[in-house]
Structures are given as C-alpha cells and as structure tokens.
Amino acid sequence: MNATSTGPGVVSTPGTPLVEISHLDKSYGAFKALEDMQFELRPGEVHVLFGENGAGKSTLIQIICGVQNYDSGEYRLFGEALTGLTPAMAHEKGVSIVFQEFSLIPDMTVEENLFLGHEMTGGWRLAKSAMRAKVQSVLSRLGFHLDPAARVSSLRRAHQQMVEIAKALLWDCRVLILDEPTASLTDQEAAQLFDIIEQLRDEGLGIIYVSHRMPEITRLADRITVLRDGKYIATVNQCDTSEKELVQLMTGRSFENFFPHIERTPGETVLTFDNVTLQSGLAENLSFEVRRGEVLGFAGLAGCGKSEVLRAAFGLERIATGRITANGVALEKHNPRKALSNRICYFPSDRSTEGLAMHQSLTFNSTIAALDDPVFSRGKTLLNRRAERGFTEKMIDKLKIRTPGLTAKADQLSGGNKQKLMIARGLSREFDVFLFDEPTVGVDIQAKLEIYDVIKALTEEGKAVVIASSELAEVMHMSHRVLVMREGHIVGELDGEDVTENAVLSHFFDHESESQAEEHHAP
C-alpha cells in the first residue's frame, strides 16, 4: 500500500490514498519539469509540498487537477488509474484547487465568478436566488466579509484571494489543493483560513498545501513532501523534522555554505527615504538610508509593501508625501528615467511583463536602459551596434548566460538565464544603487548561487544593494541590515550580528500578537 511513500518516519493512517502518483515524468520540450515523481495524499491530512520556485510544485498540482497532462508514469485518483484528465472532470470527481495565479474574471461579480462553469439552473434559466443563498452560506461558513454582487476588479487583492478560496470550497470536494493561498492575506484572514483548513481536514478531506512559509507549515502540515529541481527528494512527518532539516532537503546543501559571505564596508549614504508615504497607500511613513558597501534587506510577507518601496525608489510608485534623495539630490516628480540618470538600477520581480521584452534579442534587452549612454549611442539617437554586441558578448561570458546565440530571443532562455540577462542591464552603465525585487524568483539553484555571487561582487566593489525577498533565508543571509515590514510599515530594524532567524521571526510574531490583541479589543 505504502510502497510509494519512502522517506523517513512514515505514519500509516487507514483508508485508501486519495491521490497516488508514482514514476511520473513531465517535460516541456527539453526542460524536464518532473522526473520520476512520487506523491501520496491520504484522507484527513494536510500534505505540504515544499520546494523552491521552479522545483516542480506547480507542475505537480496542475497534473493532479487536470490542467496539464503527463508524459509517463502513473496517477491514481481515488484508487482509479487516470489518463486524459481535464479540469472539468477533476472538478466533477471532487478535486478543487485554489490557484496562485488568479483564475477570476475581473469584470464579473463575486457570485458570477464563484459559480463559473458550474452555474445552478432551473431549466434554461439561471437559478439566481438559489445561487445567492448558496454563496451566502459558504461565505458565512468561511467567515469572509464579501459582497456577492461586487465586481472582482473593485476588490483588494486579499479579497480576490478570498473569492478564489470560496470558489474552491463552494462545492463539496474530497481533495483540496491550495497553492500559496496566504500570499496576499493579512494575518487575521490567514488565521481564519487555517481554522477552516483544520476543520476540513477533520471532516476527512485530503489537502495539498503549497507554501514555503515556515510558520504556516509548522502549524498545518501533517506530512511534507520535498521537491528539488523536478525530482522527488523525501516525504517526512512534520512533527519529527526540524526547519533546518527541511531547508537542507530543499536546497540540497547546508544553510551555512549556501549563501556567500559578503564583506561589509559601509560607506557614504547614496539613497535616503525621508518619511515617504505612497499615493497608493501600500506603504507609509518610510524612513531609511541606503549606504555604499552594504546590503540592505527588506523582509516581510508578500503584500507587506516591501516591493512597493523598491518601486518607489525607482519612480514606479507615486509619492504622496515625504522625500526621496539620491546622492544629495531630491528626486521630485520621480520616474524611471530620472532614477537611471541618478544611478539607481532596479530589477523587477515580474520578469515577463516589466523585466524583459520576451520576443526581442538578448542585445535589445541588455542595453535598453543605457541607450542614452555615449557608449551605446551617439548623441542619444544613433545606436553603436558594435558596442552593444560587444557588451552583450561580454555579459554572456561574465554572467555565464547559457543561450543558443546572440540573436536568440529572451523567451528562449531558462528562468535563471533570464534573470541573469536582466542583471546584465545593471552592468550596462554606471550605477550606485541596485534594487533587487525577489532576485531569485523562479530560478534554479545553480543560477541562484551565481546571482548571489553577483550581489557579493557588487557590494564589495562599494555599490549599495537593496534586496526585497519573500524568501526569509535569502534576505537574512544576504543582508547586513534587515528592515522588517508589515502592512505597509517598517516594524523593525536588525543590524549585523542581530540578523538571525529567530530575531527576524520573533519580530514578525511580536507585532502579530500585539496587533491581533488590538483587533480583539476593537468593537
């Protein structure tokens, strides 16, 4: 029965597994997304899928819910071997999924979205009142305060996430898949969700939970399956595995020698935020300084405003009050153009829409931010194509970008090489400040190490580096100074030796319990 679940300390619970996957392979062209994968989900457990971005978690859950098919291997759902599963079939059999990428139609109402594809009808006609009643009952069971008639596009991201969860739980299901469901929830909303998940588990559902947030895993998981680079690593019991062991399984190496040691030589201040509040309200009252020769990290949950801080520094967010100063020059009416000319460089987290022009060549992408530099253009109008080509060739060598050729399109590169191509842009002209927003999202481990080396080299050359990352280990170990953010505010600053896992986490939790206490007092 349990032949598929190897790994240490497997508890045996009664009942047939809901999902059983063995020797499963899946590749996209030459890229092997999953190799000899195995996985098992039993009724009444929360099974966490743990791995870095690009480890194959998303592919696995997409196969389980029928969005993708697989090349070879076996997939048994409720004990039945399946091929050619479609999302509709999976839904019918009782597999519900909360996607990380929103599967909502922005111009439709909450209610319309909840029922999409499974509307209740009486004859030809939509049974609107029956649907409304069902929505109300589900929303109140979940404790979500949502207006069923509100348009999804008018909702905040967290509320959209709630709609997504409600959509999965609207119908009775036996397998529930949650792909980083708390990414944009506040802690209170997340706590509510956890209660529901525990309740559903007790009702006998099998829950697959994808996350790399340690506190959530500790709270929810029964078993954890670790993936790395598309391969199955191990399935372990949550109760007898430490966090450190998990991270070691995930990265394949110990914490200590994964991150490089970066020499700290604090120099002059090159970027200052002076009580800055953003017009969007996503970050408020920000004051901090960025100095040469050190790495400043922003830690916090997704949606806490850390990435908006970086965007504001680069002129992509409008500022309501306060002042941003670079090298002593106040940046008024800030925009990316001004940021670049004030030697600030920004690497967006969203490579495909903001980072790279996917259908253009490597050269086009590597020099786009430096086209008015005299090295690459004469009089800011005529391109110096030889210099561009030379620069790109140099970067391919230096950053070890693996590419089919100079004329290849950005789209043809793998995630890690795309990221390196974007970083090449940072070397195309003189910069003082480098802003990295999620520098290693969707990047394989080899490329990750190479990117860390670039950050190390830049810092030791005396540049100022700022990193915002949702991966706690990354911010902690790469930064000399860490600012912790919560709900748009900087709630803590840690320096040098104080930057330890416990310190950062305790910062998270101290504030959490305080604010929760406050909310309990509120009427």
Place this chain on the structure above:
Amino acid sequence: MSEQTQTSGLDLRALGPHLLLPLAIVAVIAVFAMLQPAMLSGDNVVNIMKQSSLFFFVACAQLVVIITRGFDLSVGATVSLVSVASSMVMTALIPSLGDGLGIFAGVVIGLLIGAAIGAVNGLLVAYGRINPFVVTLATMSIFTGVATTISGGFPIFNLPDAFTFAFNQMTILLLPIPLIIAGLVAYGLHFALTRTVHGRVLYVLGDSNEVAHVGGRRVKEHLFFAYVTSGVLASIAGLLMTAQTGSGEPNLGTSLVLSSIAAAVIGGASLRGGTGGISAPVYGSLLIVCLSIGMNLQQINGSLQPVVIGAILVFGAALDAYRTKVR
C-alpha cells in the same frame, strides 16, 4: 560545442521564412509570365515597379505602428485628404506663384497634413491611452469626411504637368521616380528602425510598454512619433498617387486601409507587435501588386480578384499565428 551546432541549425531554420516570400513573389511572376508573356514586357515591369512603390508607402505607414502593437486605419483617409488638399493648393496658387513655387507649396501642405493627422492619432493613442483601432477608425471617418467636404466630392483636375512629370513620369537612369523615392524612404526607414534609439524603443515597447518604461525610455513620446511617422509616410503615398492619377481624388485611399495592413502582415510584421523590418512592406507590397497586375493581364474578373487577395490574407495571418507559436 553543442551550442555551436545548435546555432547553425537555428540559422537554417531562421532563414526559411526569409526565403519564403521572395520565392512566393518569383513564383507568382513566373506563373503569370507563363500564362501571359506580357507580364514580363518592359511596360509591364515599369508598371509593377511604379504600382508597388506607391503601395509600399502605405504598407510602411502601417508597419511603423504595427511594430508598436497598433493599427492605423486612417492611412486611407490621409491619402485622400492629402490628394485633395494639395491639388487644391496647387491649382489655386499656380496662377499667381508659378509652377515651381505652387507645386512646392502643395507638396509641403500635403506632408504637413499627414504629420497633423498622425499627431492627432498619436496624441489620442499615446497620451489619451485610447485603443488605436477606435482612434484611427474615428479619425478615418473624420478625415474622409473632410476630404469629400472640401472637394465637394468631385475630383480636382488641371494639375500642372510639371507635377505629374516630377512625381510620376520622370525616370532617372531608367528607374521611375516613385521607385527612387521608395528606395530612399526604404533606406531611411530601415536605418531609423535598426540603427537609432527611436527604432529600438519602438520594437521594445511593441513587446511590452512596461519594459520600455522600466528601461527609462519615454514611451509616450516614442509612440506619438510612430503615429506621426505613419501619417507622413501615408501623405507621401497620397502625393505620389495624385501624380499618378493626374487629379486630386477624394476617394483615392478608400481601398488602401485593409490592403496596407495585409501587405505588412504578409510581409512578416506581427499584429502582436515588436516584430517586422523593412522587408515586410517591400515583400508584402510586391506580392500583392504582382498578383493583382497578373490577374488583370489574365483578365480575371475584377470582382474575383479580392477573393484571391482575401484568401492570401487569411493564409498570411495563419502563417503569422504559426510563427508566433513556434517562437
């Protein structure tokens, strides 16, 4: 090592689409030449050169905005309005100013009108952030209306012979003048698209506005100038076509809108933006003009010719969809 073999393999495959169109054009000419030897007669070759040169400009006008993921439905209206307005200026001024100055004034007015229409489109698309399809649909309607209004709906005759000679009949080293102008414009446009910052930014913003913005480019300005360029190119077409017909015609450009888009797309520009070089309008206009002249020689019913063009259009678009899937 393996990378090198990969490179050469890719190059061969990349070469395929480049050869496809020239081969198609040669094939079209060959087939019609077999059916009708007159296809290769001197007069007819000159005719092909002239017609495709005229058509080339509107295809270019379309290309510049298609690169930015846009459209310009107003090229036809621009051609008509330029034709009417510059003819009126010439016929009005020549009695008092003489041929030279009168023609000069007419040409300048024509180019200015093109630039102005382009500027209106550009303002609404780039700064007003309105869908280019709707913007140019509206300006097409407006400027077609203006063209028929100022001309009263009738052609404007009595253009000076010097004008039709200088912009249509004159040959330099056996080459008709429209072809020479087309060559110059092709070179200039190619240079602008590949060797200047402006051209580079157009390709990048056609791929993604945000990337260009984060790259510190003035996205709106570049987009605006793309539409102005398109307007100017369309006005050149208007002037040359007026010289060809010998009169200012208020409906000169009506049929050009759709076929100009067709030419650019068949030639290799993708409606998804960010691709297409100068070869697109060159091949596209040659292919369409050769086909229609060939069909005329073969005396294929005038009504059936659009059916062939339409089929080619769908085929070209299918090719484009296929190319996108491959990349």
Place this chain on the structure above:
Amino acid sequence: MTAIAASQPSRLGRVMKAIGILPVVLLITCVLLALYEPRFLRTSNLINVLRNASFLAIISAGQMLVIIVGGFDISVGAIVALTSVSSALSMAGLTSMGVESAPMIVFLGCLGGLIPALIVGVANGFFVSVMKISPFMVTIGTMTMAAGIAGYVTGGTPIYDMPELFTREIGRGRLMELPYVVYAAVIVLMVLWYMQTQTRLGRYFYAVGGNEKASRLSGLNTRKYIWLAYILSALLAGIVGIFLTARVGSGEATLGSNLMLESISVAVIGGVALKGGVGRIQMVALSAIFLSVLSNGMSLARIDSKYHIIIIGLVIIIAVAAESYRENRRSGHV
C-alpha cells in the same frame, strides 16, 4: 473588512454608473431636435428613425457578441451584401424553376440567403478560435472574399425578379404602423437580453472575453463560445441582409457597405469594451437609436451628408475618451 463599504458608493452614483450617460445624451438630443425641427416628431419620421435603428441594432448586437468574446467582426457588412445577393438569386432561381407557392419561394430564398452567411460565420469562428489567428485579419480576409463573390455573382447589376410577397410584405409591410424589421429587432434584443442576464451561455461569453485562461481553468470550452459568437454575428448580419434586400427590392452587392463601421461605432458608443468581457445589449440598442437620431437630425437640419461621417467620428472619439477616462480614474482609485 471594509469590502462591503468600499464597494457600495452612494445610491445615486450607483444608478448613474448602471445607466451611464448615454440615455441622458440621447434624451437631450431628442429634445433639442424636437425643439429645433418639429418635423422630427412626425410619425413618419419617427418610424423612419426606428427602422434605421432596428437595422443597426440587429447587426450591432452580433458585433457586440464578438467584441465581448474579445474579437472583432469586420466581415458583417460583406455578409449583408452576400446574403442580399444569394437570397435574391435563390428566389429568382426558384421562380424560374416554376415553383408556384410564393411563401415557399420566400421561405427557401431566405434560407438560401442565410446559408452563405452561416458559412462565413463558421469560417470566421474556426480561424479565430481553433487556428488562433488574429480576428482582425481573419475577418478582413473573409470580408474581401465575401464582397468579391457577391460582386462576381451579380456582375455589378442588381438582381430583381423577387416575389411580390417578399418586397411588399417583408419590405414595406407594417404591423400596427411599425415595419416588421422593428419587431425583428425587438425579438433579437429580448432574446439576447435573456441570454446575457439569465443563462449560462451569456455568462460564458463574458467569462471567455474577460479572461480566457481563467475560463479554461474553470472548465469552460472556450473555443466553443468564441466560435459561436462569430456564427451568431454572421447570422444576425444575414437577417439584416434579408430585411434590407426586401426593403430595397433587389439583391445588391453594394448593400451594407457602411454597416461594418457603423456596427463597430454603435458597439463602442454603447460601452462595449474592446478588451472584451464587457457590454450589455440594452446599451447597444440605445446607442443604435442614438446614432439613427443623430443622422436623422443632421438630415433634417440639412447638414450636408458629407459632414455626417465627420460628426460620427467625433462622437466615437468623445465616447471612447470618456470611457477611457472613467476607466483610468477607477483604476487610479483602487
């Protein structure tokens, strides 16, 4: 926590948002027109306006469906011409074959007219949904082909020889003072309204246009709905073609040449968003009436017909600019 409060603006604001400014503008236009030119209110004139609005509304309803699923249908005008020619030809053919019964001829003739329309719609839908070709290119292509075939078949001369029943009854016949096409339009509007608000199908059209990938993830067969939208659009254009043919009294290859632009204008002015997923039939109907009133007013005021397209162009720009302004403001607020 504040979701409910945030998404419920004042009642008046919500009502304004729901109905938009179009009805107000339409009302003002009518009142001004009636004051300026009393002839506007004559029954014959109003019927005239209503008839034009009906033609426009039917064809724009199809255009709306296609735009809602994220496309375009440039071929509607050519479909009108094709239907006109083929229905006239099949009626003439049936007559010469010696079919006696006039109702039979008319019925079969209309079917004969709708079949080519159906074929064009199926082809459009196939290329767009299955082959994933840009709808713009596909429908330009089928437009040129359909128009070319219509022109070739007629050889440039109109086709007469249609039964009296067809031209007299369907073309000029009236029921309670109103031409039949008005009833046809009302039926089309009601059916589409019912579909959009009360059935799954209507929701799926919105969903597919609003976010195709999300719809697929929710288990919808997105291709099917895109395809269906093009077929419906072609059939509605075909219906307009038949009524126009009856009205004109002959099958003509030049019929409906303005309808492509007009249908897109009506849809855009009626608030159908070109990005897809948004658009309501009621507003499209109002917008069709608005454009008909506008051009009727211009004719009554003896504004040269050449100015009409200028003014309609301006109206389109104003409508879309207002829409885009609202959109930007809304996204700026959230």
